[in-house]
Amino acid sequence: MTDLLDRRLIFVSGKGGVGKTTVAAALALLATQHGKRTLVCEVDPKGDLAASYECSPTGFTPREVQPGLWAMSMNTEESLREYLKLNLRIPVAGRIGPLARAFDFVATAAPGVKEILTVGKLCWEVREGHYDLVVADASATGHIVGQLSAPQGINELVQVGLVRQQTGWMLDILSDPALTGLCIVATPEEMPVSETIDLAGRVAKETTVDLASIIVNRVLPELFTTGEEEIFDRLCEPAVADQLEEMAGGPPGPILAAARLAVTMRRTRAGHLERLRAGIDPSVPLLYLPYLFARAHGLRALRQAAEALGAELGL
Amino acid sequence: MSPHPAPTASASLDQLLAAKEIVICCGSGGVGKTTTAAAAAAMAAVRHGGKVLVVTVDPARRLADALGLTGIGNTESQVPAAAFSAAGVKPRGQLWAAMLDTKQSWDDLVRAHGPDQATIDQILANPLYQNISGRFVQSHDYIAMERLYELHSEGSYDLIVVDTPPTRNAIDFLEAPQRMGDFFSSRLLRWLIAPYRSRLVNFASKPFYQVADRILGTQFLQDIAEFFILFQSMYDGFVERARSVSRLLQDRRTTFMVVSTLEASPLTEADFFIEALTERKLHLGAVILNRVLPDYLLDEGASVVAGTMEKSAGDLAARLGAKVGPPDQLERVLGEIASSFLNFQVVAQREAEQRAELSARPDVVATIPFFETDITDLSGLLRLAEHIWS
Numbered sequence: 050m051t052d053l054l055d056r057r058l059i060f061v062s063g064k065g066g067v068g069k070t071t072v073a074a075a076l077a078l079l080a081t082q083h084g085k086r087t088l089v090c091e092v093d094p095k096g097d098l099a100a101s102y103e104c105s106p107t108g109f110t111p112r113e114v115q116p117g118l119w120a121m122s123m124n125t126e127e128s129l130r131e132y133l134k135l136n137l138r139i140p141v142a143g144r145i146g147p148l149a150r151a152f153d154f155v156a157t158a159a160p161g162v163k164e165i166l167t168v169g170k171l172c173w174e175v176r177e178g179h180y181d182l183v184v185a186d187a188s189a190t191g192h193i194v195g196q197l198s199a200p201q202g203i204n205e206l207v208q209v210g211l212v213r214q215q216t217g218w219m220l221d222i223l224s225d226p227a228l229t230g231l232c233i234v235a236t237p238e239e240m241p242v243s244e245t246i247d248l249a250g251r252v253a254k255e256t257t258v259d260l261a262s263i264i265v266n267r268v269l270p271e272l273f274t275t276g277e278e279e280i281f282d283r284l285c286e287p288a289v290a291d292q293l294e295e296m297a298g299g300p301p302g303p304i305l306a307a308a309r310l311a312v313t314m315r316r317t318r319a320g321h322l323e324r325l326r327a328g329i330d331p332s333v334p335l336l337y338l339p340y341l342f343a344r345a346h347g348l349r350a351l352r353q354a355a356e357a358l359g360a361e362l363g364l
Numbered sequence: 365m366s367p368h369p370a371p372t373a374s375a376s377l378d379q380l381l382a383a384k385e386i387v388i389c390c391g392s393g394g395v396g397k398t399t400t401a402a403a404a405a406a407m408a409a410v411r412h413g414g415k416v417l418v419v420t421v422d423p424a425r426r427l428a429d430a431l432g433l434t435g436i437g438n439t440e441s442q443v444p445a446a447a448f449s450a451a452g453v454k455p456r457g458q459l460w461a462a463m464l465d466t467k468q469s470w471d472d473l474v475r476a477h478g479p480d481q482a483t484i485d486q487i488l489a490n491p492l493y494q495n496i497s498g499r500f501v502q503s504h505d506y507i508a509m510e511r512l513y514e515l516h517s518e519g520s521y522d523l524i525v526v527d528t529p530p531t532r533n534a535i536d537f538l539e540a541p542q543r544m545g546d547f548f549s550s551r552l553l554r555w556l557i558a559p560y561r562s563r564l565v566n567f568a569s570k571p572f573y574q575v576a577d578r579i580l581g582t583q584f585l586q587d588i589a590e591f592f593i594l595f596q597s598m599y600d601g602f603v604e605r606a607r608s609v610s611r612l613l614q615d616r617r618t619t620f621m622v623v624s625t626l627e628a629s630p631l632t633e634a635d636f637f638i639e640a641l642t643e644r645k646l647h648l649g650a651v652i653l654n655r656v657l658p659d660y661l662l663d664e665g666a667s668v669v670a671g672t673m674e675k676s677a678g679d680l681a682a683r684l685g686a687k688v689g690p691p692d693q694l695e696r697v698l699g700e701i702a703s704s705f706l707n708f709q710v711v712a713q714r715e716a717e718q719r720a721e722l723s724a725r726p727d728v729v730a731t732i733p734f735f736e737t738d739i740t741d742l743s744g745l746l747r748l749a750e751h752i753w754s
Contacts (some may be wrong), residue, residue, distance in 0.1 A: 298669065304673065
């Protein structure tokens with residue numbers, strides 16, 4: 050298997066709310082720490098990427114936000130402009146008036162146009178080789194297949210024309226597991242696990258992109274080892290708890306309750322983890338990221354996540 | 365004290381379910397929208413009676429099983445009485461549920477508005493139509509609202525609770541009817557398909573076609589044009605419909621329930637959404653904060669105790685004695701639970717701060733505690749609803 054960070058293009062997807070952007074941002078940071086010039090792109094710009102790096106809002110033009118790390122956000126209209134400028138040598142502003150006005154319409158009407166402009170821009174950056182690695186904080190599980198399969202879709206719909214010519218080399222990049230990989234982020238909860246299993250199946254069936262790994266985020270630490278839970282149960286007995294209260298100088302109730310909560314949460318999640326492992330092709334590695342008890346989201350939390358990812362990748 | 369104290373959160377939330385005809389649940393992905401919508405509907409059926417329908421997009425498998433929703437599509441089905449008796453309640457009304465099948469809903473829409481069978485068949489067979497109805501993201505937004513309109517105008521339900529589909533942007537579906545209407549009535553559209561109708565490319569638009577042909581290929585443009593020419597036959601019905609859907613969202617019988625967790629990103633989206641509702645003069649009925657960590661994690665006394673336990677775990681273990689456990693293991697347990705408490709406290713404190721900010725809003729804010737286990741049946745849903753509405 051190609052090492053994850055040795056690929057040139059990594060898509061990061063996952064159900065909403067699982068920490069997709071954090072993982073993509075951490076992956077890019079980790080690559081940078083290992084000497085790779087990295088571009089990270091927020092495909093559905095909500096500003097979460099900028100929040101992760103604690104930098105000012107990202108735009109279509111990549112900007113160096115950390116040494117060796119460039120960040121951008123996707124904008125399909127800008128992508129079209131760039132494409133036209135490069136391929137048709139059409140002067141950009143103003144002159145393409147009708148086309149610019151029609152863009153929204155064409156993009157809306159022609160399925161896959163927005164997707165192809167997104168994937169196309171990312172593939173183009175890979176082909177041009179300005180960066181060692183391009184990380185896409187891609188769309189959520191519902192839309193990623195549409196994005197990844199857009200070049201094929203266009204190939205089927207559009208028989209001739211420049212677009213048709215363009216999809217060939219994109220497919221070459223996307224289909225090569227040495228170059229491109231998809232990471233699905235999940236948390237050990239019911240819906241994220243179900244969606245991850247579904248998505249892995251659809252990606253295999255409907256796209257040519259290699260599933261590089263599943264990244265399990267927010268994994269809770271095991272609180273007790275064998276036999277320790279019995280000890281904990283005895284601690285919770287009223288007489289013992291009273292004794293503890295006296296010794297520790299205050300009621301231990303909340304602490305015991307919190308431990309109980311942590312144990313139950315961990316147990317429920319362990320079941321979902323098993324389901325995930327069983328539902329995914331065994332050759333796909335699962336990487337585990339611990340639940341970060343961080344004060345705030347931002348660079349500090351991001352560095353912790355990158356470190357944990359590095360450890361999981363054996364770096 | 366004022367003679368008419370402001371209603372408490374739960375009273376007004378209860379009123380909401382009793383007085384409104386449509387409740388739309390929205391928020392960013394992964395915050396528990398579907399579960400909240402189902403819980404609200406179940407609660408309304410139990411307390412207020414009447415026929416209550418919940419329209420969900422993609423419920424968790426076990427929840428769908430529990431509601432008897434597995435395998436059903438667009439058609440509504442009644443949640444069996446057995447599910448309620450298993451939960452130990454006797455509902456005053458009925459609970460119905462339906463899943464949103466985007467493709468099916470689009471097909472129904474075409475059948476309803478198509479001028480004749482031949483056109484209908486042509487549209488349904490058009491590859492572009494199939495793409496748009498199946499994949500096109502905005503079409504999901506629109507069709508959810510369209511389906512809501514359909515169900516509401518049939519008038520067979522007292523209350524309809526809708527779970528909105530995951531959107532790229534939370535407000536997309538609010539604008540979807542407007543945008544669909546604009547889209548089909550746009551001059552641009554007519555201008556674009558005109559030459560394919562008349563086979564006469566007008567002088568002004570010629571450069572556009574040259575460019576478009578080079579990019580997309582003529583055949584593809586013709587496919588697009590054919591699709592829209594066919595769709596134009598449904599123009600009047602469709603635009604009128606989109607306007608009605610828009611009106612329904614603004615109707616005073618409709619209210620919105622914004623669901624969020626206390627994490628940064630969903631909260632930002634919730635804030636954004638609340639503003640969008642206010643701007644559009646839509647009714648914000650409730651803000652529901654899901655998966656809120658228990659208050660005891662904020663206990664200051666406990667953090668002192670945890671500190672002591674962490675520092676002198678060995679000493680405490682020795683003093684508690686072997687009757688509780690072997691000293692080294694007991695020491696580890698005491699240390700672990702203390703540091704676990706302090707870890708969770710960090711998160712709970714961060715969340716409490718964000719909660720305080722939100723409570724400053726005049727809206728109705730309710731919280732749902734963190735449930736340690738998944739909600740897999742009706743009694744779980746009702747338990748969750750109790751937290752919001754009791």
